[in-house]
Amino acid sequence: MTPPAPPPPSQGRTAAPRKQKGWRLPLPPVRPPSFSGRLHDARTATSVGRRLGAAFLVCFATGLISHYLQHPPGWAAGLLPGRPVWGYRLSQGLHVGSGLAAIVLLLVKLWAVYPRLFAWPPVRGVRHALERLSVAVLVAAAVLEVFTGLLNIAQWYPWPFGFVQTHFALAWVVTGSLLLHVAVKVPDIRAHWSRRSPGTLELPARDGPDRRSLMLGVGAAVGAVTLTTAGQAFTPLARLDLLAPRHPRHGPQGLPVNRTAAAAGITDRAVRDWLLEVRGPVPYRLTLDQLRSMPRAQARLPIACVEGWSADAHWSGVRIRDLLERAGARRGAGLRVTSLEAGGAYQVMEMGRGYAEDPLTLLALELSGQVLAPDHGYPARVIAPNRPGVLQTKWVTLLEVL
Template sequence: MKLRLAPPSFSGRLHDARTATAIGRRLAVAVAVCFLTGVLSHYLQRPPGWLAGELPSRPVWGYRLTQGIHVASGIAAIPLLLAKLWTVYPRLFVWPPVRSVRHALERLSVAVLVAAALFQLFSGLLNTVQWYPWPFSFVPVHFAVAWLLVGALLLHIAVKAPQIRAHWTRKSPGTLELPAEDGPDRRSLLLAVTAAVGAVTVTTVGQSFTPLKRFDLLAPRHPDHGPQGLPVNRTAAAAGVTAESVPGWRLNVYGPTPYALTLDELRALPQHEVTLPIACVEGWSKSAQWTGVRVRDLLDRAGARPGAGLRVVSLERRGAYRVMDMGRTYARDPLTLLALRLNGEVLSLDHGFPARIIAPNRPGVLQTKWVTRMEVL
């Protein structure tokens, strides 16, 4: 007596091409927005040498907007991806599993697409809470897999173009074979998915879109929670900066005419006040009032040429952003400060006392805290 393993059967009526297409086009929009804003974020955070001096410092809220959209669209894509996988997962059990070389390549491309999408969305979600349970560096791997995901998605769309075209709208030709009674169930499913997307968006986007901060229930940051009313990602303790390391602090500026300033001498220079947002790659942001010395004034005192860039070094003992390079556009912007005060108060140690950089349209990781040295490039 021989045992034959029959493939599982699925009785759900919504595991069909029309439902998959309806959810897929919404997912494609979310992924496209997330990808484009993510690429912009990557090059603002890690610009190639030829681009570093040309990055724009305006609008001042530019990075806040694009990074907020990046994180929001990535989170919104998670329920869409899960719904999409639910509609198509019976196809994973087709028999025989491979019918031809073309079919094998198609299934391989789908496997790459699904794996890349799951990795991108869930690793990005873990990044928002700063939890990295993997041995590799998040930023370069996340950036590389983003291109892999987009390539696999374009290939998938090209292969499935006839089916997508046939089921794009309710009146598309080739859809008459679908039972009419499935319509209400399909609409209910799409409504539920839309509600899920709306729920996760409304309860997380308040960390950057402050008018909705009262609904900020699921986001890892609240824009009002933190020392001096501003959140902190990297504390002084995490950076190895203590109160004992600050006494005797001096700002050393190196250039054609190098000099050094004590904190009192820095405070005696002309002070400027600006209102700028600090926006972090994890998706949270908030505007604050910053007071300090214009970076361009410090560069001029060091004899820097008009087109010179700047390198800033922090007191922190370790960290990927202990040293930061700033292009000439940012360095010369009148809103770029070596800040000494936040919201009218002396900077707390966690916010970068005795001095930190604040510049318009810059990722938070490049707003260097605990500045000890500046070098004209």
């Protein structure tokens, strides 16, 4: 018997695909990106954004303190405060800590809003074009600011431009564009600031638990980053200092260093023939033995670096004001300090009268009861209260009364 013919394919069944000729496979059709994930909404963006704004505010304010302590305007050079002695240590620790927290928050913020960054059409008018341009500037400047800051903490500079000047300029760009963005988004921010805001009624209720879980995870991530890095400045957390590039007690004589004697070009001959020259109305020179024979002073002061690490230490040496008085300096005179270091941005440093006359400002000869190690500035270095570490000049060879 002849077998019955197969039934025709029903309307709901799919016909078998035809066999392709050769080895070419069919390519899937090209479709525009689809952003169907949840929590990419104004409520989530506002929740993350207000925390990111707070981190940027702290980072910007403490960054200004750091910059103007390192590069004070001429009129303010003699007015910088030497108290509290731990002031720069606190402000720079907050600067680095808030900057690291901002990296986590910025990534989450970009995740929450990235579908809007790819909205189509990209421009719907002049006002919309200006808004998107301001957002582009804000995103680009913020990403560059926080990640160059992160690399600066590790002292890695894979770029041709000067970090300090660029970082300072970008801080103003980020702050200005952030204020402009907030001004444009005030209606959205007001509507979604809290759960009781009227605008939140439009959001699906099922997203509430997921949003709370997201914010809890963001808080945990920020907390983890803070706990594992803050120990480089906040010594009670030093045992948890796992992700920071410095430990406050690791280094010669139990203190970290950024620039070693070898990196600074300090030779044995230069140290062997060392003399301290003091220029003023009554100039003079001192050998190391003569300097050691002068009345000594001691101080417990932190060394605080711009990269965020800091530690307290006991210093012993001669008061700067005694050396200036012997040179015939008038009251209120400033000071210029020159290092044996061969070049470098901080080979020459100036300090105003407030620091020069402070009884805690020393030309230090010993650290923790021991002669300074070469990497800590042997034969002599400056140590002063509430000063960035880059201005605590090492390998001092010349003091000039201003």
